[in-house]
Amino acid sequence: MAKVIAVNISEKKGVIKHPIEKGFFKFNHGLEGDAHAGDWHRQVSFLGVESIVKMKAKGALGLCSGKFAENITTEGIILYELPVGTKIKIGKVVLEVTQIGKECHAGCEIMKLVGDCIMPREGIFAKVLEEGYIKAGDEIVVEE
Template sequence: MTGRVVAVSTSPVHGFSKSTQGEIALVEGVGVAGDAHAGPTVQHRSRVAVDPSQPNLRQVHLIHEELFGDLGAAGYEVASGQLGENITTGDVDLLALPVGTRLHIGSEAVVTVTGLRNPCQQINDFRSGLLKRLVHADGEGSVVRLAGVMGIVSRGGSVVPGDVIEVELPSAPHFPLTRV
């Protein structure tokens, strides 16, 4: 399976949305150079408050651009970077990937998928009612999370819009993504 990078975004401050860029640099074991969430240990403020020594399984946030079309059809205009993602992808079913999938991005970078993003109330502050679109129960009562996936940088490199994304599945058995 192959896909593509649609946009790249970063922010040096702990805000909600990130600014789109022409290029980002992924740093092995750290995340996106200059991004507030980069670091080998957890950087999300709520998680730092609980245990700042936890490993950072959320170094890179990826969202599929197809989500923006679905949200637009529901009346929510959202653009790349506005939901806090670092990499907006196209043509990759991110939510269906198993834990440990390696995403080879461009000629150098590799991101290993660790789990699903668990969105918080800040999404409603961005667009009222949006959280219910991104986290809801399906017909069987299971929680569905649509706000993208998180990963760690397994090999650093530059990432630019238009880069090819090659999907490398882990060895079986495959385990479904859960929130991280």
Template sequence: MNINKFISNIFIKDEFGRHELNACNFIEGYGILGDLKGGTPLKEIVLYISPNIPNSNNNGLCSKKFKPNIIINNISISEFKVNQTINIGTAILKINQIGKKCYKECSLIESNTLCPLKTNVIFASVIKSGKFEKYKKEN
């Protein structure tokens, strides 16, 4: 499945902080070139499916520190399955996990509130290196 047209934002974290990119290089077995979070087995790339990123307003335990690499809009999480491959530019990623595990200490769990990270997060690995340039919308 090619998801290029659904990608709205791409981020990396380097020694200077978090930065949005218009283009990136995916490195097999690592993640996005220049990303300090890269190299984590099975979680090299973190994708978030939603028009709204969780923030500190929802008071979840992970909300403040959650920073996805890629934000995807206008596609349902139901389109994705574990072990599925997705194409981003010339790179190929493999989905390893859908949904982030929750902690019982989280106030959202305690208040029986559904956390968007439990359902709208995808963890993936780069199985073929490649390049991506963010989709350009025509005026």
């Protein structure tokens, strides 16, 4: 079963996100109160705990949910294999995958520490189609 490990938020861009108990994912906006939310195609970011484990194996210390600035940390799903346009349902929230990977911004903290960052290859982005709350432990369903 694919599930949410953590919901993470930051009030400003370029900083590590911190976990919250639950987050409200607003239609065509993203996680309410998050710096990356807004009317664009990268409203919500996802990264699998499996990707974080890969970085730990490369020697990255102190990694945990939110360190890659992802809004939703997942387990049990290979996110970067989901095609753009795939719909993901978490509770009542429906999201649509809009982008796989991204350009790593200059000065990425993980890149400085380890010499590599997994988010550009294995992180994904989505927009919110149906709003609601998401919390750790929620099941992730990929809709066909």
